[in-house]
Amino acid sequence: MNTAVQARLFAESELTVRPVIAVQGLRTAFGDHVVHDRLNLTVYPGEIMTLVGGSGSGKTVLLRTLLGLNPPAAGTVEVLGHPLAGLTPRERMGLSTRWGMLFQAGALFSALTVFDNVALPLRELRTIPEDLVRDVVMSRLAMVGLTAQDAGKNPSDLSGGMVKRVALARALALDPELLFLDEPTAGLDPVRSDEFVDLIRALHRQLGFTVVMVTHDLDTLLALATRVAVLAEKRVIVCDTVPEVLKVDHPFIHSFFLGERGRRALGDLAPKEPGNGKS
């Protein structure tokens, strides 16, 4: 990872490229419980933005807010050039064909087969002829490493890893510009987890979409993330490449990245300061 080049790239893109996601002054609250306050976040085209934070820091809530599933209490959220507040149904419909979401547990429609699950977003457009739908679905399934035999199965017959693959195929059905991943490797064994990370990386390289990902897993983060946004104290305290994030002095960053596990995963990236690992 050439971080210097990357850093310059993002410094430049800040001036020239229109962001895919622009969140400003976001405030989210459930009753009296404030989850986010004055939160800002900008995501540029083509990057893999990773959201990390402690339990209850509102990573998934932020993801849901970006998808318009949680209306914010204050602030503006702009996704793919559209402010999410006050979207007309037609605009919302248009937006939903340009993004895809991989839910943590897959959220496959249990009443539909694997094939129908992946075909659903295509059929929902009502403009694609059925034989084209069939070809696209089979190519999507091949893309995520599933065979034609799997297409007829019901979601309840699939293993956890396969559910994630089908869900990814469904999220990618319409060639989205923006892909949201909620804990993509949670619940997978280490081998499956590595395979899934490789799959996402390969697809990202081939299809060039932008990714916003929530993860707890340092290995996944280091393998995929181009930038990391750290959620703490109800806002994004730092949003930068991994080496830059490591320079920030914050208890969460210390415990997350520079704990024993973190140092093992970081390897050469870990700053050389022995004895400061675990508090």
Next chain:
Amino acid sequence: MHQNPHTAARPAQPLRLDSGVCVVAGDWSIEALLARAGKDARWDLRDIGRLDTIGATVLWRAWGERLPERVRLTDGQRDVFDTLARHRGEPCPPEPPTDRLGWIRAIGQAIFDAAHHGYVLLIMLGQLVLDFGAMLARPARAPWREISAQIYRTGAQALGITALVGFLIGVVLSYLSAQQLQLFGADRFIVRLLGVSIVRELGPVLAAILVAGRSGSAITAQIGVMRVTEELDAMRVMGISQSQRLILPRVVALAVTMPLLVIWTDAMALLGGMLAAQAQLGVSAEWFLKSLPDAITLTNYWIGVAKGVTFGVLIALIACHFGLRIQPNTESLGRGTTASVVTAITGVILVDALFAIVLSLLRI
């Protein structure tokens, strides 16, 4: 308890076996032991075979949450007390004071909740009318597969239970009425009595209550589980209208199946009534069937069918409404399903009363 050799003159032997009876006597509290041992007593716990944290807590509390100055412990025991010292635990928060006016608040909350349910149901109904209009405008886009699946599930599969219950109610009603009618020698009125009460009142309400319990709960649970598995969120992200894909097919299906089930239940109840009348009053089946058209006017029949459609729409709407409100946890799922069935049955009976009032005002 560990005996302290320094205490003199024990009042009674704490533990003795007296002709097969194990007699336990004396003060067995640790405070008593402490009082006897004094503050600067030396403690030796090394003879304890096993000490868990609960047993240790008894000593620990008696010691005032610290180790006495002179104590002999094994290493394992020291670890146990170290664990206690490290995880002291915060004191339990005091229980919140009981709210004396809580019941008033609860009543108010219930009223607001009910008003909110009504408001949301009204919005759903409005959206449903719009969706139904859109469906009629473009029939090719309607979710026909889902509708037909729902018709099969809520209609065809409900034939058995509605037939059984309808038949039995017909038999019971016929027996009871026959007894009364025999008193006045008005046997022939059994047809009119059964016909009007079943076709106009009992058939629709009976079918509706069965469908509310059977299909209403199924719809609520199904939609609720979709919330738990995030399928509802996935639909929204994919831009699929919940109203068109979930609510519309279920409402249309129940609006189709309910009147059919009402007619089916009517027929079965009349059959039961007819057989019972034959057995009790000797009214022949032939005569019963022949005089049935005179007893039941077409108006009564249509009222029953109209009630069926109304109840079907009502049950489906309430079931979908409670299904969509379910939170992603098991308790909410159970509560939502119960609330859905109870509300649907109450709603059916309320609307039935409304029908009765309006029809009597119209003198039908």
